[in-house]
Amino acid sequence: MPYHKELANAIRALAIDAIEQSKSGHPGAPLGMADMATVLWHDVLVHNPKNPHWINRDRFVLSNGHASMLIYALLYLSGYDLTIDDIKNFRQFGSKTPGHPEFGLTPGVETTTGPLGQGLATAVGMALAEKLLAKEFNRPGFDLFNHNTYVFLGDGCLMEGISHEAASLAGTWGLNKLIALWDDNGISIEGNVKDWFTDNTPERFRAYGWNVIENVDGHDSTDIRKAISQATKNTNKPTLICCKTTIGYGSPNKAGTAATHGSPLGKDEALATKKQLGIEYPPFEIPAKILEKWNAAEKGATAEHDWNARFKAYTQEFPELAKELTRRLKAQLPDDFSNMMQNLIEQNAKSSDKPATRVASLNVLNAIAPKLPELLGGSADLSGSVGTCWKGSVTIKPETMSGNYLAYGVREFAMGAIMNGLALYGGFIPYAGTFLIFSDYAKNAIRLSALMKQRVIWVLTHDSIGVGEDGPTHQPIEQVASLRLIPNMQVWRPCDAVETVVAWKKSLERLNGPSCLALTRQGLEPMPRNSEQTKNIEKGAYILLDCSDPELIIIASGSEVNLAVQAAQNLNAEGRKVRVVSMPCAELFEAQPQNYKESVLPLKTRKRLAIEAASADWWTKYTGLDGKVIGMHSFGESAPADKLFKHFGFTVENVLKEAKALLNK
């Protein structure tokens, strides 16, 4: 059997076996893409299986993540820390081989994929990171960053809207080291795509400024090799390689049909497929000589060794640069970060300014970003409104590809997935802004940040009906609560400048997950605090205005904290005992020890009033069955913000009314 076929068949054998064993999975794509994968991984990819974290490795993203057995087979065969038992445990509880590839679970998986289209966009982020770090840290003779980013993608990825956003940006940015291989098998779940996917995809990608290599036989190793070779030589455009393939390649009765997409072949067809392919070894037993041919450990070690030598010489030549790069790749904040933030907190605490929290956030960036070159900002065409473009921001332009700020255009979803790619790559802390309402457009990318535990910071402004005249299409109602519901997400809704500084501090220090900063359009009064209260902001919720043995607790966040304080002051002046709890970040509060939580919200105090100009339901978590929430129960309206706050009951008068109703109950 020809060398290439033998290697490709090993992938196919493992995919067939694992999917049969688990009685679940997607054989069509691994069988169809095995030839493409063999050329790329065996002949081309520069990587070190023994160190999946080597920074200058080629990146590989399987955007059509349901083909997960393809990547598990590749990782196993190449010599990554994945055993044949792991392959046997495909899709089983606690295994390293879950149904879709998951970052952090499997060595060598660069990003979590499955939600279609996002892998491509995340790969754009990785290729962008490479280009920017090369620009910043490479020196003549010292190409620390000079690798490619490869993506496999299917028809589904290309149908999704995010493929448009991501490909458009990749073209604009001229990411020539991004090489996408399209598994053009003409089949999606419902069958032949001719009835629902008629795009001229090559023409479409050329319209984005891509280099497109058409008519590649995705089962001909020479053809594939030639195409990849051409692609790697392009110096100013990303490349799309269109590989004609047969889904379920090798299956005598199912190849070329949707029947191979998402179900095991079945025992008989599995056997027949192996027979047709000429695979004669038993399940899960790849012959040693094939394993040997596949093993990339030695080649990988050499490649990394060469790079390490280069980096050592670089360190001697450019010690400061090397130190800075090392710091950034280790995700270490600068030594004086804590002091810097503490000073900023104190400085803001002394100020009587009443900035909108979106402005307070910009002030934070202006103060700290000069010390944090890893901050890579951006916005979905709303920089001026959302305050993400600080005074030292340099927008990265296509001609120069240098700077620290990205004009993502009106592309929220790709912005989210690209930030995921930047964060996964390392060396950057991506943050970006849009209106809170448009977090809806990026929802699943935000979710993937949380699932992948990535430090991605969303600056989400215009956070309530305070948007005013733009009306209900632009006024978030359910968005804050929806974001809070995402596991491992920290949502901040600060009530003034000081809380905004703390929100940034905690978001930057957070190494295991994303943060959302929900910020106001309108100015907010600074709240008075003693130093302990200021310290307690970090706990997510704290007593902002106290009294002994409270009969009523008012809990609020963001722009509504001021209403709570005013109402409480009023009531306390009347001799009532009312406490105000500011809760800028419920997720952090929940992570506190029980005794702290009890000290802030004693279980016995049942008269509780929550105020937030957003969905009321979420707050019942703290108000219980005896409390009350002043929140939103409908969409907003178009009118000046002050009129809306009044209309919807966000006034001191209404808070007093509701508080008294509770007190007198």
Place this chain on the structure above:
Amino acid sequence: MPYHKELANAIRALAIDAIEQSKSGHPGAPLGMADMATVLWHDVLVHNPKNPHWINRDRFVLSNGHASMLIYALLYLSGYDLTIDDIKNFRQFGSKTPGHPEFGLTPGVETTTGPLGQGLATAVGMALAEKLLAKEFNRPGFDLFNHNTYVFLGDGCLMEGISHEAASLAGTWGLNKLIALWDDNGISIEGNVKDWFTDNTPERFRAYGWNVIENVDGHDSTDIRKAISQATKNTNKPTLICCKTTIGYGSPNKAGTAATHGSPLGKDEALATKKQLGIEYPPFEIPAKILEKWNAAEKGATAEHDWNARFKAYTQEFPELAKELTRRLKAQLPDDFSNMMQNLIEQNAKSSDKPATRVASLNVLNAIAPKLPELLGGSADLSGSVGTCWKGSVTIKPETMSGNYLAYGVREFAMGAIMNGLALYGGFIPYAGTFLIFSDYAKNAIRLSALMKQRVIWVLTHDSIGVGEDGPTHQPIEQVASLRLIPNMQVWRPCDAVETVVAWKKSLERLNGPSCLALTRQGLEPMPRNSEQTKNIEKGAYILLDCSDPELIIIASGSEVNLAVQAAQNLNAEGRKVRVVSMPCAELFEAQPQNYKESVLPLKTRKRLAIEAASADWWTKYTGLDGKVIGMHSFGESAPADKLFKHFGFTVENVLKEAKALLNK
């Protein structure tokens, strides 16, 4: 002044005045698109200002909805029910002229726009509706449906991913009566788009199979007229007309810059602009002779009158067809709808089958869809999995454009917006399916269904960790609760086949909003019910298993109801008093009278246990501070579903444990 300029200037004058008066708004686009709008609305558009509901009117969608003053000016000038006082009240509380165009608020506004890209996709839905209804109801000599759908869109719409999904489908479907006019002004909020929007848009749209008319001078009425005329002659492709314009046209100091985009021109610049344009009349005072030229009431009345005569003759020739069309356009369900549903409920109640609710849902469709030709189904390439393709489904193919089922491809967001267009058009009840997790991709279109009060039905299956092996990327956690948080959304999570029938019944009967059906992948036991309980399903929550004076109430939805019942039976057998409440639709429950709600969940019963294999937080609304929720607090995992339910505590044993902990508290 030339006739055309005079008419266009009236738009510009009103836009300038209204935006100055409200001190808020977006003058750039109305000033820039006034010439395009004048040609289209004055010379081309077939519509009747006195009856914005006339079914065969041309549709007009302003996809770049921030240009709202453009459409308000057009409506006022054309003679719609919009007064100069309405224009003066632009963006004020309770006005008919909100910040972004809102369907239902302003006569003549066909759809709510503002969230970019969705207007285009919604227009695709409208053009599709026209084509399908024409196919179904037109007869030789009786073209009841033969109008065009026009869309204005800006760079922002074209950057958004949904523009890709929608344009791709429009091309595939050959929607030749869809004519999009691109306001190609080269400016978005952050300035000249050359740094972030470099697509060759004409080439891109040709790749989708569109007819593209390039290089139209968007300020030259002859040029625009010629282009529209060409477009209307195309018989097999949608058309994109690329109009080169100047944003803020006429403003001597700001035209061509982003400064005109989202802020009033300012008093001086407003005056200077009017001077440069040659507008000499005072604010809000369009001269009578211009108003007269603009007024389209007579022409519109004639057009509708002709159509009415045609429809009258049609009614005589094809009485059954006319009757059926009238029924559908009035959104009336067939006379025997209630009986049919009642029979189906009873039939299911007798069955001991244990279908997954996704299968139960398909069974409903198989039973009722033959009687409801207005059902227009579809799926985002998951028909087989989500059970939306019933036995009478005929997939609409590009060659024939006939049938009752849409293969949307992997395009959830466009699917949502297209369904909005279909629902707004009328004559159809759009429903479509995808996995619940991917509602994230369509989130903002789902929100717009709710905001626009449209009857759109989402079939969202694989509704929990019950997804199993596909793992956390495919297992919804926060999605059910997030959908419940959308105002005016009804989310159903039925526990068995009978509840699934009721979910469909209520969703179909609902004329003022969308519904989401969250359905299981896995089979569910039928629950026993008496006829009153069955009737009470419609109330959104009801007592499924009772006892006198309960000490504990277990509340559950969907697949977890069975756990609740088993645990309660166990406990009651031990002499405890436990009630089970099934809550398939919390939104409907909340709409019940207080005494019903109290009868189901008496406030005094504080020992409450909620069970749902989804975000726990949302359920605290019913469990309060003394209850407990068995829910999800993390992402899921990849493993067989039964293993996951056990791992995450969704077992009778764990329910018993938690119930006893509450009982013994």
